[in-house]
Amino acid sequence: MRVGNLSGRLTLFTEEGAVDAEKASGGRFGADPQAVYEVWDDFAVWAADADLTGAVPFDPADLGAPTPAPAQVFAIGLNYAEHAAESKVDVPDRFPPVFTKFRTALSGPVTTVALPAGGTTDWEVELVVVVGRRAERVSAEDAWSHVAGLTVGQDLSERTGQLSGPAPQFSFAKSHPGFAPLGPWVVTPDEFTDPDDLELGCSVDGETVQHGRTSDLLFGVPALIEGLSRVTPLLPGDIVFTGTPSGVGMGRDPQRFLRPGEVLTSHVTGIGELRQTFVSAG
Numbered sequence: 717m718r719v720g721n722l723s724g725r726l727t728l729f730t731e732e733g734a735v736d737a738e739k740a741s742g743g744r745f746g747a748d749p750q751a752v753y754e755v756w757d758d759f760a761v762w763a764a765d766a767d768l769t770g771a772v773p774f775d776p777a778d779l780g781a782p783t784p785a786p787a788q789v790f791a792i793g794l795n796y797a798e799h800a801a802e803s804k805v806d807v808p809d810r811f812p813p814v815f816t817k818f819r820t821a822l823s824g825p826v827t828t829v830a831l832p833a834g835g836t837t838d839w840e841v842e843l844v845v846v847v848g849r850r851a852e853r854v855s856a857e858d859a860w861s862h863v864a865g866l867t868v869g870q871d872l873s874e875r876t877g878q879l880s881g882p883a884p885q886f887s888f889a890k891s892h893p894g895f896a897p898l899g900p901w902v903v904t905p906d907e908f909t910d911p912d913d914l915e916l917g918c919s920v921d922g923e924t925v926q927h928g929r930t931s932d933l934l935f936g937v938p939a940l941i942e943g944l945s946r947v948t949p950l951l952p953g954d955i956v957f958t959g960t961p962s963g964v965g966m967g968r969d970p971q972r973f974l975r976p977g978e979v980l981t982s983h984v985t986g987i988g989e990l991r992q993t994f995v996s997a998g
């Protein structure tokens with residue numbers, strides 16, 4: 717199943733187009749794309765047998781963040797060995813760094829993003845997990861049953877602010893407006909042959925800059941849910957940015973950052989694509 721947010725309304729997506737969930741369910745499920753995760757099990761059962769023949773074409777520019785207002789946004793740092801190496805830090809041993817992207821940074825999949833002053837905004841394509849069931853002290857073995865689905869995310873990062881000063885400012889410098897595009901929709905785990913081995917990558921103006929597989933995550937989705945939920949209960953509709961593979965601009969020689977006019981395209985195979993166009997903040 718593919719479910720998301722079209723013009724602010726909970727929507728199912730098929731090969732033919734979009735189906736409004738409130739209308740197709742005769743009002744059983746509301747239009748709020750965030751609230752569905754509170755009743756996720758019921759929704760999934762209904763959607764499996766729902767009549768989706770009334771799908772209509774849509775404009776991808778009308779897609780919003782599939783989870784527009786999660787109670788919590790978790791983000792994971794240094795979760796691929798080659799990215800830790802290009803960042804010139806050790807790989808995490810017990811658990812990777814955890815930070816947040818503040819909720820106002822979330823956006824839909826096709827956007828224009830204003831670059832902050834300083835010229836050091838960088839890309840980080842990531843697999844994003846959407847929680848479908850409250851998870852508190854969940855074991856890795858039981859973790860996938862708490863996942864509603866997977867989506868694509870960009871952890872856009874303003875590096876100067878992130879790394880200056882006496883302590884790193886991961887959450888703050890990664891939360892400028894539009895710095896957390898998500899989408900194009902949430903795909904349920906049953907749609908993948910192996911949800912622990914997905915191909916992902918991104919390109920700038922058509923040139924591939926990141927390419928990896930989630931099977932290379934140091935802490936995969938089950939280990940992340942186990943570790944996060946040991947400390948912090950995960951709530952339905954929460955999201956987890958799982959970390960980025962190597963190839964970020966900061967780790968290049970010479971370093972390279974996003975410039976006005978450039979287009980960043982990010983994908984996870986089997987889910988879809990994000991497209992960000994950058995402009996000067998002016």
Ligand code: ZN
Binds near residue numbers: 792960
């Ligand atoms: Zn990241």
